Amino acid sequence: MINQPETRDLLTEARQVLLDSVAPELTGERKYQALMVANAMGMAIRELEQREQGQPEQTDRTVRAFLAERSLKATAGEAEAALARAVRERHLDGADPAVRSVLRNLTEARLRINNPGYLKR
Missing domain, CATH: 4.10.860 (DNA Excision Repair, Uvrb; Chain A)
Structure with missing residues (x-):
């Protein structure tokens, strides 16, 4: 080969x-x-x-599980969009510490790709 x-x-x-x-x-x-x-x-x-490393799939599963706990549905690969929609439509409270934690984790995942140096500060 x-x-x-x-x-x-x-x-x-x-x-x-x-x-x-x-x-x-x-x-x-x-x-x-x-x-x-x-x-x-x-x-x-x-x-x-x-x-x-399977990070996008793991993140997607985590967000889908978070939404499912709140009786909100998301299909595989669509979890971030479903989360954004739920916040925008006020199905989730952006001030809720659990919501903020999920949003922070998503932001950090993006930063690990787009600007990893920012996380080191």
């Missing part, structure tokens, strides 16, 4: 080349654009890693 690189590995290598070889040669707007692309690639890598 041929050893094929994983998507994560390809993205990681391409991002490193962009940061180490391409971006230093650029200035101004072009450098900014290259750094934005590198940042987006980093987010994609972290999202792939989260998927490999």
Whole structure:
């Protein structure tokens, strides 16, 4: 069997080349654009890693269980949207500590992908 690189590995290598070889040669707007692309690639890598660990599914199950405890339904993959709808339609109280905890956990899950450095502060 041929050893094929994983998507994560390809993205990681391409991002490193962009940061180490391409971006230093650029200035101004072009450098900014290259750094934005590198940042987006980093987010994609972290999202792939989260998927490999089953994090999105676990988060979805946790939110669905939370909603079920409150007699609210959500289908697999739709838990965040159902939670948002329940808060928006005032089926859940945003001041409720349990609701705030779920929202905080969802926010932290997003930050682990989009801006992990923020969580370290």
